[in-house]
Amino acid sequence: MFQFTDDCLIGIEQIDEEHRTLFSLLNKAGTMLANDFCSDRYQDLKEIIEELDYYAEQHFTHEEDYMVQICDPEIIRQRAQHAFFREKIRDYEFVNIDDIDEQQRVLTELVNFLAKWLYRHIIGSDVLIGKLPPLEEWMVRENPCEFTDDYLIGIELIDNEHKELFRIVDQANRLVKSYDRASGYDKILDILDNLKEYTKEHFTDEEEYMESIHYEGLEAQRRAHDAFIQKLENIDLSEIDENPQESLQQLLEFLLGWLVNHILHTDKKIPLQ
Structure with missing residues (x-):
């Protein structure tokens, strides 16, 4: 299981809770991956991808709205990273997952991507939200x-x-x-x-x-x-x-x-x- 640890907390309650939910979705995918693929998991995998797409969109909107509200100078960089995540997840919606072996491959790739991206994005970028002076004051x-x-x-x-x-x-x-x-x-x-x-x-x-x-x-x-x-x-x-x-x-x-x-x-x- 992937742990949402204290170093992932950024101190903004709504964003922290939404990050926890994203980790829950990651663990949901991880649990599916840990189980033997002895039957067709097409519908389960399709639902996880759709749920990730929907929830990430909601979260990114909330996060970006908050950053705009406080004039956070990282907003441009955050938007670019969020766009990359959206495109990556939506790419999976067009992958042929009718075959059980292909389902296993896609799920493995999805879990690896989510784990790396979430940790790196939260610890490398989100921890700065609200920590920097507004852009016009900084330099x-x-x-x-x-x-x-x-x-x-x-x-x-x-x-x-x-x-x-x-x-x-x-x-x-x-x-x-x-x-x-x-x-x-x-x-x-x-x-x-x-x-x-x-x-x-x-x-x-x-x-x-x-x-x-x-x-x-x-x-x-x-x-x-x-x-x-x-x-x-x-x-x-x-x-x-x-x-x-x-x-x-x-x-x-x-x-x-x-x-x-x-x-x-x-x-x-x-x-x-």
């Missing part, structure tokens, strides 16, 4: 990428690596402000590559530390780290090339928002050795 600060004492967690290695992550994001911020189309694209690719590699190194160090002290929150941290890495791996470079300043601004807001939220609300819970 007008004197230096939004400054690493302040508020972000210190008291573990020297991790604090130093967090400072380096902020430095890399600040480097991207400076590039956005002085973007030169002739050379800017190559520079941003270098920064993004550096960010991806250093982030992976940092997460490895952080997880090794947590493992060494037998920290009970390690698995939740791993899920959050995995979700963030997936975000970095899936950055749309073609969008950056076509519309550099706007897309980079949105990306920068996400990167900085995720780091701040993760450090303040997750990393600060890591106990000192």
